Amino acid sequence: MSQPESKDPGKIVDHLFRHEAGKMVAVLTRMFGFSNIEQAEDVVQDTILSALHVWKFGKIPENPSAWLYQTAKNKAIDMLRRQQVKHKIDSEIAYLLKSEYTLAPTVSEMFTENEIQDSQLRMMFACCHPSISPELQISLILKTLCGLSVKEIANAFLTNEETIGKRLYRTKEKIRNEKIPLEYPGAEAMPSRTASILKTLYLLFNEGYNSSHQERLIREDLCEEAMRLALLLAENEKTSLPETHALLALMCYHTSRFNSRLDDKGMIILLKDQDRSQWNKFLITKGNEYMERSASGTNVSDLHLEAAIASIHANAMHYEQTDWKSILRLYDVLLSRTDNPMVSLNRAVVCAEVQGFETAISLLEEMKGLTENCYYNTSLAEMYLNIGNKTEAKKLLGKALSLTSSNAEIELIRKKINLCR
Amino acid sequence: MEKFLYLFRGGMSENIGQSAEAMQAHMQKWMGWMKTLESKGVLVGGEPLDPKGMQLSGVNKTITDGPFVEAKEMVGGFLVVKAKDIHEAAELAKGCPILEVDGKIEVRPIQKMDMPK
Known part of the structure; x- marks a missing residue:
């Protein structure tokens, strides 16, 4: 990067x-x-x-x-x-x-260098104060710590300048009114406050990584900024927690695939079909290093689990060599501590690799509250396609098509619909 | 080859409110243009000017502090270039990015002090 x-x-x-x-x-x-x-x-x-x-x-x-x-x-x-x-x-x-x-x-x-770094960290703690919503935190981070203009932030979030302007105003007001200091939290609050920064940086990174934004540069920018700030946390002994390294590992693994995820025409290439020789080896090695550094202490955070899953993918030479069983086990642990429907969805997709499509289909069909999610519909459609049920697959893909505005996704879904004939 | 002076006016205040990234991009364009002049071998020299300054006037030698005109009319810097004639000098100036941010370039022949031909 x-x-x-x-x-x-x-x-x-x-x-x-x-x-x-x-x-x-x-x-x-x-x-x-x-x-x-x-x-x-x-x-x-x-x-x-x-x-x-x-x-x-x-x-x-x-x-x-x-x-x-x-x-x-x-x-x-x-x-x-x-x-x-x-x-x-x-x-x-x-x-x-x-x-x-x-x-x-x-x-x-x-x-001086030390004080600059110190000031950036203090600012990060203020921006990511738990009393500010993550959405507002991200806007303020991008404005104050990343030097983006209101227009650039609006562009990144596909909204207008007025909305971002108001958001920033509200956030600054909140910091002033609540007298949130530009200081480090005390030793006791340090881990939880650092964790909330990590969560925000994770969201910022995902905003870039999963964004349907047309401009690749903007998406890369958001990921790069999130990584830059995470690095800053890793370089300071106060904030260099095992979770910090887990987050960096996760970011490295994800960005190693940045160039393989889309083809020349901006079409999405699924993990299965990506040319793994194009994955960035340097970033995978870096990811492994951070992964090792994250393995201290007794606490296994969600970030650890997610990084471990990403690590298995990144280190598998071929899709067929992926250690699905370990991935499934990690998802089981993740699922035992969260009720995030996306985790269940991802787990079900992994299940298809370990226990077959039929099992995955019944898992997915049992899930509630995801029928309006594009990825849910495409994943289930994929399962049906694999067992030869084209009618069901086509129906789901049609539904998925109505749930996305991303050109790359629309193209991919259309391609799948053509396979249902 | 004759020498010509470029006087740059404006183009700064228009950048105010621009993002840091946009300003860097604008600067990069300037660098590119300067490089073109240099590689053509026509660049003699030039400097930016600080808006602050002093002005002396009259027999009383009165000194006043600048700036003296509003930002868009202020000379922000100058360059000296070599060209065949004024038209070629003006043509060369067309590549200057200041024109993209509402700035102006005044092109003036530098007169020779020897006997006119």
Whole structure:
């Protein structure tokens, strides 16, 4: 996923502005206090504009990030000196910003690597506070930590700017009103608060991975951002829990298939039919590494189980060599602790590989509340097709067709319907 | 070959409110255009200008602090290029991405100070 730095001196690293914007907003918000987040965003916007203005004449500084930080520092100091910060600064370092003796050194200190990382983590804890709904959390993360604009977020979620704007406003209000601090939770709350960040990053990743968005770049972007933030958690000892590594393992395994899931025309290729030589070996190896690191402590989380399932798939040389029995066992454990219908659905699909299509069909037919789910209908149709019941399969596929708006899915379902003739 | 001056106006304020990614993409276009000029061997030099500045005027040598005009009219930078004539210089300027963000380019021949031909 991560690209090597470009050798072309006329080109800067992909997403540099965006990623640095995310870092600088986190740092400045920590400095100015959350009530001044808009001003922090303005300073960052201004900093990036300055870079654009100067660099476009052809000279990229040797250390572009340092250039940006220095510019942001100068602007922030200027702003603090002129007392132009709108709301009262309520950060824990407020008193250091008041005196000329400590102002500049404090601001400089905030822009060192450790403090930048620290600020990003604090921001993550604030964004993922349990009192904020996951949907709102994701929007705020993308805006503040990933440097996406309202328009880009709206585009990623196939909605309009107004909706996202309102969402962000509501979230910021909530953080202000509930006085959610930009601080680490105490040692006791740390595991559960970290778990809630992991859950949000997992959702963000799935948003990208399973999205029906036409533009592949946007989907990849969301996955990459989720991974980048998960990595940040893994690199910090406070948040580097076994679950953190399990999530990273899961993400690595999934992204290793990113390029094999769709053909040149954007058609979906099922796991069974994917060219496994195209799977990204580097990411699978990385996944295995994280998997190993996740295996400490006594707690087996849902993430562990999901990563273990993904690991079996990723490490099977051929579809036929997949260790379905182990996968089924893992699903059994998952199912014993959740009532998520999607888990039952996936388990039933695996069941077909172990116990045959007839068993899977009866399992699927017994399930309730999924008849309006596209994947449910296509999975059941697939089972019927396999036992030669084309009439039933065709009926289900027709239903599935009415439940998706994704072109890739529509194409795939049409292809299946043709097999029912 | 004659020398020509490009004066860039505007094109910055239009970028305000743009996403970081969009600004990076815009910058990348500039780099591409500068590279084209350089590979054609016509680029002499150029620099961006800071909007702040000073202005001196009158026998009293009064100094005023800038900026002096609104953002879209301000000269944000300059380039010097070589071209056969003004038309070729103007043609070369067409590739500049500032035109995509509502900016303007003024092309001016740099006059020689020796005897006119």
